[in-house]
Structures are given as structure tokens and as C-alpha cells.
Amino acid sequence: MFETATATLDWLGLIVFTITGALVASRKAMDFVGFAVLGTVTGVGGGTLRDLLLGAPVFWTERPAYLLAGVLVSGAVFFAAHLPQSRSRALVRLDAIGLALFAVAGAERALQAGASGTVAVVMGVVTATFGGVIRDLLGGDSPVILSREIYASAAAAGAVTFVSLTALGAPREIALGTGFVVALLIRAASLRWGWTLPRYRPPTGLPHR
Amino acid sequence: MFETATATLDWLGLIVFTITGALVASRKAMDFVGFAVLGTVTGVGGGTLRDLLLGAPVFWTERPAYLLAGVLVSGAVFFAAHLPQSRSRALVRLDAIGLALFAVAGAERALQAGASGTVAVVMGVVTATFGGVIRDLLGGDSPVILSREIYASAAAAGAVTFVSLTALGAPREIALGTGFVVALLIRAASLRWGWTLPRYRPPTGLPHR
Amino acid sequence: MFETATATLDWLGLIVFTITGALVASRKAMDFVGFAVLGTVTGVGGGTLRDLLLGAPVFWTERPAYLLAGVLVSGAVFFAAHLPQSRSRALVRLDAIGLALFAVAGAERALQAGASGTVAVVMGVVTATFGGVIRDLLGGDSPVILSREIYASAAAAGAVTFVSLTALGAPREIALGTGFVVALLIRAASLRWGWTLPRYRPPTGLPHR
Numbered sequence: 001m002f003e004t005a006t007a008t009l010d011w012l013g014l015i016v017f018t019i020t021g022a023l024v025a026s027r028k029a030m031d032f033v034g035f036a037v038l039g040t041v042t043g044v045g046g047g048t049l050r051d052l053l054l055g056a057p058v059f060w061t062e063r064p065a066y067l068l069a070g071v072l073v074s075g076a077v078f079f080a081a082h083l084p085q086s087r088s089r090a091l092v093r094l095d096a097i098g099l100a101l102f103a104v105a106g107a108e109r110a111l112q113a114g115a116s117g118t119v120a121v122v123m124g125v126v127t128a129t130f131g132g133v134i135r136d137l138l139g140g141d142s143p144v145i146l147s148r149e150i151y152a153s154a155a156a157a158g159a160v161t162f163v164s165l166t167a168l169g170a171p172r173e174i175a176l177g178t179g180f181v182v183a184l185l186i187r188a189a190s191l192r193w194g195w196t197l198p199r200y201r202p203p204t205g206l207p208h209r
Numbered sequence: 210m211f212e213t214a215t216a217t218l219d220w221l222g223l224i225v226f227t228i229t230g231a232l233v234a235s236r237k238a239m240d241f242v243g244f245a246v247l248g249t250v251t252g253v254g255g256g257t258l259r260d261l262l263l264g265a266p267v268f269w270t271e272r273p274a275y276l277l278a279g280v281l282v283s284g285a286v287f288f289a290a291h292l293p294q295s296r297s298r299a300l301v302r303l304d305a306i307g308l309a310l311f312a313v314a315g316a317e318r319a320l321q322a323g324a325s326g327t328v329a330v331v332m333g334v335v336t337a338t339f340g341g342v343i344r345d346l347l348g349g350d351s352p353v354i355l356s357r358e359i360y361a362s363a364a365a366a367g368a369v370t371f372v373s374l375t376a377l378g379a380p381r382e383i384a385l386g387t388g389f390v391v392a393l394l395i396r397a398a399s400l401r402w403g404w405t406l407p408r409y410r411p412p413t414g415l416p417h418r
Numbered sequence: 419m420f421e422t423a424t425a426t427l428d429w430l431g432l433i434v435f436t437i438t439g440a441l442v443a444s445r446k447a448m449d450f451v452g453f454a455v456l457g458t459v460t461g462v463g464g465g466t467l468r469d470l471l472l473g474a475p476v477f478w479t480e481r482p483a484y485l486l487a488g489v490l491v492s493g494a495v496f497f498a499a500h501l502p503q504s505r506s507r508a509l510v511r512l513d514a515i516g517l518a519l520f521a522v523a524g525a526e527r528a529l530q531a532g533a534s535g536t537v538a539v540v541m542g543v544v545t546a547t548f549g550g551v552i553r554d555l556l557g558g559d560s561p562v563i564l565s566r567e568i569y570a571s572a573a574a575a576g577a578v579t580f581v582s583l584t585a586l587g588a589p590r591e592i593a594l595g596t597g598f599v600v601a602l603l604i605r606a607a608s609l610r611w612g613w614t615l616p617r618y619r620p621p622t623g624l625p626h627r
Contacts, residue, residue, distance in 0.1 A: 031406035033362045064327035082411040118482035153451045197449035202500040240615035273536035291620040
């Protein structure tokens with residue numbers, strides 16, 4: 001049951017992030033191989049770095065079905081990328097859903113691998129953000145993780161919620177679900193109402209080298 | 210004998226890719242250390258990522274001769290980079306040879322490490338393309354993997370050929386040689402006649418966000 | 419005692435590089451999360467890649483105190499980044515100190531993990547330079563490792579000094595200290611007097627493709 005819950009989040013996150021990578025490929029008018037590479041790398045990138053950092057086997061080397069799913073989903077986007085009314089809005093929304101899914105799924109995998117709570121939160125953030133970082137770097141966009149809205153913090157909040165509830169003895173599904181909702185709501189609210197955190201300003205207000 | 214065949218491909222690929230990295234260093238008028246860093250990183254980059262993803266020991270940590278070769282080859286290019294009539298043409302041709310060498314050598318290493326056929330093909334593509342991706346990112350060029358011509362697909366075709374022939378029981382050297390030739394011919398033909406794959410176009414032909 | 423010496427260098431290097439990452443965040447007027455991400459990634463980046471390449475457990479997954487230190491130091495910079503008279507000069511000087519610290523600490527860790535002398539030198543350079551490479555890439559700056567002054571060579575000189583003295587039987591602290599001083603002096607002299615290595619020039623002096 002719990003195995004199912006995590007695996008489901010993993011699969012959903014992979015599909016959602018693969019779509020965002022393929023949407024960027026469509027914006028650059030790439031060919032199908034470009035779609036497959038950029039889509040799949042975006043989908044599996046965060047989990048790959050998480051597994052490397054944890055010293056765990058990289059998840060898709062044991063279950064190549066993940067890679068085939070990435071290629072198939074990218075292929076579907078190749079023919080369907082014109083359907084959403086606004087591609088950039090679809091991209092941002094799917095990215096928010098993937099961020100929330102991977103924040104809790106990444107933290108869960110880290111706990112399963114025996115990591116401490118602090119490391120689990122970091123792994124949630126790594127899993128949730130790294131696919132998008134590669135997508136933006138390869139696609140020539142400015143990385144969304146450094147954007148003005150709340151992004152990495154939303155993933156961190158979701159991962160902290162999940163890890164805390166788990167430490168308090170909450171059932172796995174409740175902890176996963178609550179963490180997901182927390183991350184998604186914070187990110188969605190930030191996008192909807194332009195929430196930001198206070199930014200650095202030199203006290204004098206004078207230009208500063 | 211078979212050990213020799215793979216090791217030979219590995220060494221040739223490393224030398225060829227190191228030269229391409231050092232040629233980029235010469236275009237940027239770097240000093241010798243820049244040549245050694247950019248050349249060696251390009252030469253060992255693909256195999257390094259492959260080994261990390263496979264959970265295998267990184268090949269050059271066990272045989273530092275690979276690193277010394279990278280530094281020596283880079284040094285030779287420092288004094289010889291003016292010899293080819295067209296440096297950019299030499300770079301593209303050597304890159305094609307390295308791509309074909311590493312596509313089969315990378316897939317072979319993955320099979321040796323016990324990976325499935327699908328994963329072996331992916332590892333062939335990773336080994337063949339990642340050195341060039343780092344080279345282009347560090348050198349400030351647009352990554353050749355996202356270029357308009359057939360690139361990652363040529364590596365994939367070579368790796369698929371090698372893995373399929375191996376699965377069908379072909380002798381290792383035949384499988385390696387055929388895969389190499391397939392990858393090289395596809396890449397060369399794409400460069401020679403401008404072969405491309407169909408690119409994404411929105412059906413309406415209207416601009417699309 | 420020797421454990422203490424390496425651990426001290428590691429901690430100092432991490433703090434110093436975290437400050438440089440947070441200073442870049444202040445230049446981009448990021449929010450606190452941007453400071454924490456960019457600072458911590460810069461501080462732990464070099465050691466993380468070193469551990470991955472060595473096949474060793476990533477150091478901060480076993481001691482999360484490193485991550486907490488990165489966040490705390492970044493937070494301190496958030497409030498103190500206006501204090502240095504010249505932020506860019508502070509950044510370059512701290513980067514030089516971190517480079518020298520990590521060059522010997524990285525080589526030492528590699529020797530402890532059983533690596534050969536050549537690999538230990540490479541790991542010293544990787545540890546010393548990779549955090550800064552990520553910082554510059556994420557911050558949108560041109561990577562300092564490709565700058566005109568002596569940078570990677572200073573790290574290599576310090577690591578070679580440390581590895582050679584260790585091979586000659588020098589006490590660990592002497593070898594570490596001497597290597598650190600060598601790396602720092604070379605880098606500082608390069609900055610102070612504009613030392614550079616000879617750069618590539620085509621013999622003809624004619625423009626060259």
C-alpha cells in the first residue's frame with residue numbers, strides 16, 4: 001500500500017515534468033529526438049541526482065520502464081503541444097504540480113534509504129528542483145529556481161511537513177498527501193498573488209559594488 | 210581479445226574527444242592549463258557520467274593513465290592547433306568519430322556491468338554526448354546535442370545496432386564494429402547532406418505562446 | 419590530531435566558499451532562500467563531486483551539520499553583505515582562501531580513500547574549483563576557472579605539494595600547511611601582479627577559423 005503511494009507519486013511527477021521538458025522543446029521547434037531527450041532528462045533528472053547523492057542505485061537503471069515512459073510522453077507532446085491555449089501557462093502549472101509531487105516523494109525515498117530528517121528535506125528539494133534546472137539550462141531559459149516567486153521554499157515546506165508528520169507517527173499516506181498539498185498551495189498562491197520573500201537590499205540604498 | 214577491442218575504442222574515443230576540447234580551448238586563446246582542463250574534461254566526461262549512473266567505479270580513478278593521456282594530448286594540441294586548414298571542420302569531424310566510438314563502447318560497458326538492453330543504449334548515448342555537452346557549456350558554445358542535424362539519434366542508432374547484434378549472438382568485435390560504422394555513417398551523412406528529422410510545428414502555422 | 423587538521427580545513431573551506439556564494443546572491447538581490455541555496459551549494463559543491471567521483475558516501479549526508487552551517491552562514495551574509503567596502507574584492511579574496519583550503523583537504527580525502535597520487539591531485543583541483551564553477555554558472559557570471567589569471571594551476575600546485583610531501587614522509591600537518599600556503603601564495607601573487615601563463619597563439623598571427 002505504502003509502496004504504491006510513493007511509486008504513484010514518482011510516476012505522476014515523472015510524467016508531469018517530462019511534459020514540461022517537451023513543452024520547452026516545442027517552444028524551440030526541436031525534432032522528436034530533442035523532445036525525447038529534453039523531456040526525459042527533465043522527468044528523471046531530479047530523482048537521478050537524489051539517488052547519486054544518497055549512494056543508492058539510480059532508479060531508472062533498475063526499471064527502464066521509466067525511460068520508455070519518458071520517450072512515449074515526449075512523443076505525445078510532439079503531436080499535442082499546440083492544444084493548450086497558453087503553452088507557458090500550462091508549463092508553469094505542470095511544473096508546480098511536479099514540484100509538489102517530487103518534494104514529498106524525494107524526501108520519502110531518502111527516509112527509506114536511512115537518511116536523517118534534515119537530509120530528507122534537502123533530498124526533497126533536490127528531487128523537486130533539479131529536473132527543472134537542467135531543463136532551463138539546456139533550453140536556454142533563466143532557471144526558475146532563481147526566479148522571484150517562491151519556488152524552492154515551497155518544495156522545502158512540503159518536505160518539512162511530510163518529514164515532521166512522519167516523525168510524529170502519522171500514517172504514510174496522510175503525511176505524503178499533506179506535504180504535497182502544502183507545497184502545491186504555497187507555490188500556487190505565490191504564482192496567483194505574486195507572493196515573494198523579502199529580498200536583499202544594502203541598508204544605505206546607495207549603489208554597491 | 211574482446212577486452213582489447215573495448216579498451217581500444219575507449220582510448221581512441223578519449224583521445225579524439227580530448228582533441229576537440231583542446232581545439233575549443235585554442236579558439237578561446239586559453240593558456241595551457243585551460244587546454245588541459247577543457248581537453249581532459251571533454252575526453253573523460255561521458256564515461257565519468259556513465260560510471261556514476263551505473264554505480265560502477267569511475268574508470269579513471271582506477272587507471273590514472275587516462276588523465277595523463279588527456280593532459281599530454283591537450284599539450285600536443287597547444288602546439289599543433291594551427292595545423293588543420295579549418296579548425297571548426299576538424300572539430301566537427303573528430304567529434305563525429307568520438308561520438309560513434311563512445312556510443313558502442315559506452316553500451317558495451319553497461320552490458321558488462323549487467324545493465325539491460327534499454328539501459329545499455331541510454332548509456333551509449335550518455336557516454337557519446339556528455340563530454341561534448343560539457344565542452345560546449347564551458348566553452349560558451351551552443352550545445353551540439355541540440356543542433357539541427359542528427360546527433361544523439363546517430364549515437365542511439367549505433368548503440369541499438371551493437372546491443373541487438375550482441376543479443377542475436379554476434380561476435381563482440383563484429384557487433385562493436387557494425388555499431389560504430391552505423392553511428393558514424395548516419396552522423397557523417399547528416400553533416401554532408403544536411404539530413405534532419407522533422408521538427409515540431411504547430412498545426413495552425415500561427416505564432417504560439 | 420590529524421583527523422582534526424583535515425576536518426578544520428574542510429569546515430573553513432566550506433564557510434569561506436558559502437560566503438562567496440551568498441555574496442553573489444546579494445549582488446543579484448536574491449531573497450533569503452536564494453542566499454541559502456547559492457551559498458550552501460557553493461560551499462558543499464566541490465566536496466560533493468569529489469565524493470561522487472571517489473565512490474565515497476557524500477560527506478554531508480552523514481553529517482547534516484555541514485548543511486545547517488551553510489544555511490546559517492548564508493543568513494549571516496544576508497544581513498552583513500553591505501559591510502565590506504568592496505564586495506567583489508572580498509569575494510575574490512575569500513575565493514582564493516577557499517581554493518587553497520580545499521585543494522589540500524580534497525587531496526587528503528582522496529588519499530584517505532585509497533586513491534593514487536595522480537588521482538589525489540585531480541581530486542584536490544576538483545574539490546577546490548567545482549563549487550565556484552556552480553556558483554558562477556547559477557549566478558550568470560563567467561566561470562572564474564576559465565579566467566585569465568592563474569586559478570586551477572594554483573590549486574594543482576598546492577595539491578602536488580601536499581601529495582609529494584606526504585609521499586616523502588612529512589608529518590600530515592606540515593604537508594597540509596605547506597600545500598595550503600603554496601596554493602594561496604600563487605593565487606594571491608597572480609591576482610596582485612596579474613601573473614598569467616602563456617596563452618595559445620597561432621604561429622602565423624593571421625586570423626584562424
